[in-house]
Amino acid sequence: MPTPSPVPDTDAPTPGTVPSLVAGGSAPSPAAPPSVGPSLPGGVVASPPEVTPEVPVQPPAGFLPSTKADTDAGNIPARTWRAAINGGGDGYFAVRHPLPVAQRCHVILYGQSNASGSDAVPVLTTTAVYDALRFSTGVRGGSGGGVTAVSLLESTDDTQGETPCSGVALQWTEDGTVDGAARLILSAVGYGGYGINQLVKGTAPYTDLLSRASHARTLSGGAGVSHAVAAVVWVQGESDGAMAQATYLEKLLDLREDLQADLRNQVPGDGEDFLHLPMVQPSAHINLGGGPALAQLEAAVRSPYHHLVAPAYMLPHANNIHYSALGAQMAGRAAGRALRELAEHGEARTLMPLGASSRGREIIWHWNVPVPPLLLDSSALPPTPSHGFQVEDEDGMVPISSIEVMDDRVRIVVARDLEGDTEVRYALDNNGTGIINGASGNLRDSTADAFWIDGISHLLPRAAPHAKRAVKHLRHDAADVILPGEVPLEEDAFDHWQFGGDSSSLTGLVNSEVLTRAGVLAATYEDSSIILHKDDPGSHLQGLVSTMPDGIEQTILVVLRVPTEVVGGTYQIIAGTADPFTGSGLTCDFAGHVKFSNTLNAFNLPYASAMTGGETGAWICLVFREGAGKFGLLLSGVGNREFHDYTTGTKEPVERNVGIGNCYANYSNCNDADLEFAELVLWNRCLSVRECIDALTRSRQRMAQRGVFF
Template identity: 35%
Template structure:
């Protein structure tokens, strides 16, 4: 027997989406909250895995899930002494925080930007207003476009009829003329639900003929706000996660562009939970369940107006000279490469007259452009004499290859490649304000003086080895990396005048990953949390030189191709992808690690990757290593079977604890997990695969109970 339908909300067609209604539970009880389109996008900017709390008192009692986990406090005007920063300075309660495991505390990172602060103030003001209002006013205020019709039906059926259905709904209003008295009893009455049901039942027949009364017929964790005429949720709130879910409401101006239709329904089953779709079921606004990021129409950290969740936040504009500029330490300048491989230019890509390093041997040389080839000028600008093949040619030329395959002729997108790195430098020695940072800007200025139709599209960042040597803590390195990206973006735009953002591409340093994992984890977490930074590969996958610190010439060109593939994706408006760890769960003795996989199947490869103990995985039961009985892949998951069910908190680590046979990286670690992407690069007549190789990671597993 079918479950009886419970009338919930009256949803007429609307011309725009002004207000979204949700439910929030902050631990003191469920609250209905109202989000406007002006603040919804800003609220969706919180990084993946982050927390939002309304006070510092609430946040400080929570134990973070991993080092660097982001959090935000909104609307708390008080102050406290930072429990992590040296000297414990007084900081605002409101702002962005990061979890510091070593201190077991939240560290205040920065205040909210003006936009975020405005949103916080607006949300706080709305909450105060709702608290002061009586229950009847509160119902009327939070209803939004869909729920407003129901509130007004209870308060004044005549007005409701006029708003919902125009002249045709006047009959409904007359039939419900006595609803005003009934609405007064509803406000604050314990029998709220039954009275709403009664009223809705009385109005159902005439309103269905006019406005397709939305009825909810389901059950479970979703609290519906509006439902379709066949019981499908159009807009609701997941009580378990607090996330907005739904299939869209009404016809929006965007929908009229993409396709006409009435109530829009979601027809997919992917990782995106839709809020609004067009009439063909394409997502216009939604939430990525795997990352927690908003995707769709809104600006400010949400994907482009195409509604494509794989689109970059903002497209780049191709110009006459598209600059791919490397920056970092020795791996960005070809240290210990031993040879020059790229002596001819297969396309029309360029570098400076002084070569990729823009250096004559005694001074900077930005005099002109020339065909991109590599050199071994010594001494190099950083004073060393062992520099040869850089990643510049591998990156620029492979980017042209990828774009050509996508239908973009190399002559239609000319790439200028150069590198401004310095061997052996920590991140603080490369940051804005350091002496060397001015040399980074000189590459930008030099190119722009030669051709005003020039823009820096990406910075290929490669660094962290010296910070691993010096044991720079995660809590210092992560914000320094974020600040460097922000400074480079601002300074480059000031020089070039470009409106498009400068995207950062970075490798994950495997050097020191075993002895000081903070740097490798910061690389991964920054790429996971930033809309403008993308991971290209971990360095354990490439051949190292005899010093066990730098790469060979083949290694640089091979790794450069990974940067090039990512560059080409950005040039086409797509987010670069990598094999990304999403979650770890444990049920009994089975640990399951889930990934976002660019190309299935997952492969545990001990042929192309150095064979590593337990394929690079390590499972901790509390602080003790658990015995692994077997490791297998299943779809997007890696299944790790333990010899016994763990009794304590389970932590899964990868490429942080063991180094594969036959390779030597100082303090390094490796693993054997990759995807099946078929891309290759040909170097000196030999094909090298461009699999997406799994980066080092650490995840705390959730114990499953059902």
């Protein structure tokens, strides 16, 4: 069909949405989306004949409205807007790093030829994507005098066709029809065959990107609307197949920091580093070492601003290196999904590899799974020998006898004994896609996201990235305690305990401080934890006491399972010196809340409703800090984190030592139940919010190596 003329930029809001994101305010209830005409190719709809001019507002707080209730179960006001961590306040804070959002958000596709749609012909999106914008010179077009903003649609320029831009816009709009999404302006800045050294600060492409960002900001100002550079989507790596992982990683991390600094006046956040870099992981030229792909994976682990949105092997290809038009739209949709999650929740959900261990010929590889269970899918993903898995030890590649998946782990049985250092690999060796010198696999989660084109549904899976992990060999005859390895202990702490194996784990790993039992305590040691069992009725003591006195300033980090037994009208004490009348610490109450209390302050954090994975029996991590007028509780579970900060009141120390479990409360309303702990860290100072977040992140990595996931 002929390509229609671009629709002039009117800056009209999408019907049924609320574009005004005012700092500190609440968004009105959105209206139901109206009927705007028949569906068109690419899942887009035609613009309505009439539009309402946009009303200029003050710059936004920087985040989309939270879906959290206005008050928590403790009747303490909770913010209805996600906000940056600032060390204070009286509500809930997102401890992730949300996407900066304004009335107009610029998303730039940057990298090699796949960023600009090489060979992605014929284009799919030939009708304007409603409410999204591009430059009048085209989605690949430059900025400058006379260049305006018009409605987004794709075009064919020689061999260049569909870019990922339309996929970003379509997914953003479809995922956000009920919450007042911002309007996107998109640019494709792709340079065929360019390596990362040709795209970093100081190069012509980098300068081109900055120029387009500046021009988009000028156009937004002229339209009287707030503006932000929301993200730079990185689509690159094939040309650097032989580059070492460490070298590419350093350049990739520096690139985002340089962009952040050079775009500072376009990224809201009062100096916070909110520029995000979603990445499409390259699958071609893996045989040259896989440095870029593995570096991108490492960046996603190390940085809260780098996000793997899709491995290229899951995308339909036009040839052995370029995406087809469908593949380009899928790449964009994967990035758009991540951007929407960042805007609303401060975190993009990604299927990511964790630790691997072996007993005999069995290897278990754990994964962080957004939507369990894991699946081996040879339909939505290209059929690949051994589903993309390989095992290598000191004697070379190890034959695989069987592969099966469970909720969050892959079980691999090999055909011979493992020798020495062993590595398990995914999508680094076997190619089922036809991608040149590439690799693929069949592992994904159970995400059911899909989109429609011309009446055909296409799955948008979360496929596993190219990855490898060292395998830790465990003994057959004993429960091994896996020490942190490359993840550091908290060496600045009073002490640090990791439980499991036997009573030797009651001795601290930093300063050799020993935990002693309160009361007549029965304990069971598991592989990576200790279970403190119910004591005799009437004594109500089931704790482990440290040698650290309760002080004015202190911080406790504890990893435990959510208790499975809660008796109505009673409390289970988790940590600190708390009893019903004095001391401070953490309890779990009969209504399903984690409660932080001291002699002057008390509030509840409802883990069951505030976080995914907070059900009884799930692992959670709590970081509890207290000091002179500073009290806070950071809670983390599968897929979410919440921070509750309370900045009034004073700390009243008691003549007791800090512990875990019920060390002191000998009262009938303190219910006895089995409590299971995996890790404890004590500091005799009040950590900052940033320190609490970093300590929790390290704990998550340490625990994952030991098979404890939260």
